[in-house]
Amino acid sequence: MIVWMDVAVVRSNIRSVVGLAGVALVLTAVVRLVPHDTHDSARAWQPPGGYVVADTVSVGGDRTLRLWTGPAGWYVESLAAGRHEGSVGASGGGDQFTVSEILGGFVGNVPVAGTRAVSVRPHGGVAMHADVHDGMFVLPAHVAGATEPALLVTPIDAAGKPLAAETSVSIAGRI
Numbered sequence: 001m002i003v004w005m006d007v008a009v010v011r012s013n014i015r016s017v018v019g020l021a022g023v024a025l026v027l028t029a030v031v032r033l034v035p036h037d038t039h040d041s042a043r044a045w046q047p048p049g050g051y052v053v054a055d056t057v058s059v060g061g062d063r064t065l066r067l068w069t070g071p072a073g074w075y076v077e078s079l080a081a082g083r084h085e086g087s088v089g090a091s092g093g094g095d096q097f098t099v100s101e102i103l104g105g106f107v108g109n110v111p112v113a114g115t116r117a118v119s120v121r122p123h124g125g126v127a128m129h130a131d132v133h134d135g136m137f138v139l140p141a142h143v144a145g146a147t148e149p150a151l152l153v154t155p156i157d158a159a160g161k162p163l164a165a166e167t168s169v170s171i172a173g174r175i
Helices: 007-033
Strands: 052-060 063-070 073-080 083-091 098-102 105-109 117-122 128-131 136-140 150-156 167-172
Touching: 052 128, 052 136, 063 136, 073 105, 098 150, 105 117, 105 150, 117 136, 128 136
Parallel strands: 098 167
Antiparallel strands: 052 063, 063 073, 073 083, 098 105, 105 136, 117 128, 117 150, 150 167
């Protein structure tokens, strides 16, 4: 018995297998050559030169705020699960108390020389302490309710003693 094979069908099958293997190699090469985002997003954003991380506070869940201080002002960076979400900055703190609600937290300026920390509380509420860096502090927004118009801020020295009387500071944008 003689079996005849159709050479055209065999060649077609071989070409199909070789073609699929070639396409697979090309796809593999493309996947390996395309750059992947493997760097840490928390490190991807940086403020201008001269700014350093002064403080980091949790604002709930996996969210944190970083206070960056530098020669010309400050930045507050919002992170979720360690990844950069956004940032806000301003120049200088000035010579008066300020508090602004930013990215789920409060950033404030304390113009009292020698201040190392602050005690901050809403009217009739419980005080929360925050370290002061270059006259700036950052706290989570849950310190005060969403309708609270001002916070009471007391500057504290390195020994834990008040440097000035408690000052009512309007929260920017809430009045």
